[in-house]
Amino acid sequence: MKSERNKMVEIFKGGIPVIETLERWYEDFKLEGYGAMIPFIGIVRPDNGIEGLSFDLYLPLLNEWFKKWNELPDAKIKMAHSFGDVKVGETSFLCAVFTKHRREGFKYLEEFVEDFKANAPIWKYDLIDGKRIFAEDRAKPLPQAGILK
Numbered sequence: 001m002k003s004e005r006n007k008m009v010e011i012f013k014g015g016i017p018v019i020e021t022l023e024r025w026y027e028d029f030k031l032e033g034y035g036a037m038i039p040f041i042g043i044v045r046p047d048n049g050i051e052g053l054s055f056d057l058y059l060p061l062l063n064e065w066f067k068k069w070n071e072l073p074d075a076k077i078k079m080a081h082s083f084g085d086v087k088v089g090e091t092s093f094l095c096a097v098f099t100k101h102r103r104e105g106f107k108y109l110e111e112f113v114e115d116f117k118a119n120a121p122i123w124k125y126d127l128i129d130g131k132r133i134f135a136e137d138r139a140k141p142l143p144q145a146g147i148l149k
Contacts, residue, residue: 008070009063010080015044015090025078025096034076034098038105040113042093044086052087054125054132061121069115075099075108079116085127 010021022039029037044053062081069077075097082092095112099105125132 008076008078009066010078011057011059012080012082013084014082015086016080016082016092016094018091018094021080021094022096028078029076029098032076032098034100036099036102036105037096038099038102038109039094039096040109041091043091044088046088048126050088050126050128051130052085052090052127053092053135054085054127055081055083055092056123056125057081057083058121065120069112072108074104077108077112081120081122087127 018041026037044050066079069079077098078096080094082090086092093116095109095116097105097109097112099108124135126135127133
């Protein structure tokens with residue numbers, strides 16, 4: 001699985017190699033003065049008999065959305081997301097917040113994940129019987145963009 005690195009956002013075709021990615025991020029930041037690294041790992045669940053999820057994304061818009069999170073004065077956030085098919089049990093979303101102290105790290109992590117779920121330009125499909133079916137019931141319109149079908 002190869003990733004495309006773009007500043008603090010990494011994109012993987014298929015599932016994200018969690019341990020390898022977290023180890024690399026840890027190595028990148030362990031000597032930068034941060035006392036906390038707080039990860040979030042999004043795992044594809046076997047809900048409603050799905051075989052997995054499939055994702056489309058628009059990288060220029062994703063980078064634009066992420067820009068504000070890359071400019072925090074007292075924290076750094078790394079993020080990885082999948083495109084294409086991700087099987088049940090694999091990871092499609094991974095992020096880690098680096099802060100001096102844990103309290104602000106947990107605060108940023110919750111804010112980041114909620115903003116991601118509401119505003120990141122990523123479209124989700126269920127994989128059922130080998131077909132991609134748009135997950136419209138779980139989709140949210142993006143500000144000034146609507147829902148991509």
